Amino acid sequence: MSASSNGLCPLLRGTLFFVVASSVVLLASCDKPPEQAAAPPPPPVTVAQPTKRMVTDWDEFTGRFDAVEQVQIRARVTGFVTKVAFKDGAIVNVGDLLYEIDPRQYQAAAEQAQGQLADAKAKVELAQRELERATTLIRTQAISENIVDQRKQSLAAAEAATLQAEGALKRAELDVEFTKVTAPIAGRISRHLVTVGNLVQGSESGATLLTSIVSMNPIHVYFDMDESIYQRNSRLWFEGKRPSSRDTPNPVQIIMAGETKPSRAGKVDFLDNRLDVGTGTLRGRALVDNDDLSILPGQFARVRVLGSAPYEALLLPDAAIGTDQSRKIVYVVKDDDLVEAKPVTLGALDDGLRVIKQGLRPEDRIIIDGLQRARVGAKVAPHAAKVGDAKP
Incomplete structure (x- = not known):
């Protein structure tokens, strides 16, 4: 029993020494402060x-282009179309021939009116000669004054008939002229709505629509500003910091669809006289050059209007x-x-x-x-x- 105890003592003594040595090492390591990580440098900016x-402030609005002039071409006399003289969608000038209407019946009416005018003038000449003779005879009392009065009345009636005949001839000549339908304005024409051989009506009510023309250069752009912007601009005008667009053509800049910067310029030429009670906005208009004819009436764009002095x-x-x-x-x-x-x-x-x-x-x-x-x-x-x- 004592022998086995003596045999285990060296092992126990070695284990105890290892444990104590490890504890000393751990305690020693705890006494050392931990190494701190280096702080990162400030980030570069x-x-x-x-x-x-x-700079100058600009107010931006959504605008819509519209033609300065636009006209619907309608027939002014009744008849059959004999010619369409324009190409659909082409540019036309003032006086260009667009349509021809059969003129023969109107030419005949003009010749008839011309004959009636010649007859009326002949009657005037006859009435003048008869009045001159009557005026001479009345001096010798060869005829009565009643006859002289009748001759004067005949001359006045003949002159009135001449005026009527002249008016009838002018109207007939106008009808002949109206058989050639010409462009009253310059611009781009629409498609033809009536083809050759069709009967068109030229009455004042219900005249046949033939086509339409819109002017292209320059062109108007309309925009609506809200009440707050209008009040601010009015205040700036009273303070002398911004001219009023009512009496000054303030500049505008145009940004077309797909663009990020203004590509065209114009000037304000109209402000309405009242705000729209439904939308609370004021309608404005600017005149824009369209030399290349690339802008069409009805297109939309962003409109920048002068909003301040520099x-x-x-x-x-x-x-x-x-x-x-x-x-x-x-x-x-x-x-x-x-x-x-x-x-x-x-x-x-x-x-x-x-x-x-x-x-x-x-x-x-x-x-x-x-x-x-x-x-x-x-x-x-x-x-x-x-x-x-x-x-x-």
Whole structure:
């Protein structure tokens, strides 16, 4: 029994020594402070000061083009169409022949009226000679004054008949002229609605529609501004900061469908005299050049109307502007390279940059690239650039 105990003692003593040694090592390791991880460097960002320049505000509306002149071509005399003299959709000039209507019956009526006029003139000559003879005979009392009065009445009746005959001849000649239907305005013509051989009516009510013409250059564009914009523009006019479009042809810019920048210019030439009670808007109109005839009546476009006098403003790219709930903010790098968020009031776009109406100073350093790496209150490594260097 004692022998077996003596045999186990060395093993127990070795195990106990290992445990104690391990504990000492662990206690020693606990006394050493842990090695701290190195802090990451501040994230790089690109900063720039806002651009300062003179800008002008523009109000933008949806506009619709319409022709300055437009006319429906209708028959003015009744008859059969003998010729269609235009190509559908072509450009026509004033006086161009469009249709021909059979003129023979009207030519015959004109010849008849001309004969009636000649007969009336002959009767006038006869009545004048008879009156002259009667005037001579009355001096010798060869005839009575009653006969002289009758001769005067005959002359007046003959002259009246002559006037009637002249009127009938002019009307007949007009009917002959109306058998040739010509363009009253210059512009683009529509398709022909009546073909050769068809009977058209020329009565004042129910005259046959033959085609239509719309003028092309210049062209009108109509737009509707809401009441708030009208009131603001009126206030600016009273303050002398913006001319009124009623007495000044204020400039407009036209952005066609598919375009991002204005490609045409025009001038306001009309403002309505009342607001539409249904929509609360005021109808305006501008005159736009259409030299290449590419704009058609009925097309839509964006219309930018002068909204202010020129003023000095600070501008930034849209990429530098963030959103904090309902506020628009920009990230400013202070002198100690810490990031600060500033709320701003935005204006319109001007040549690709956003006008900042309130919230910025010209010397502020704005983060224009690297917004995703910036945190409010954190330090950044700013790299100076110009506003034009911002990434879209």
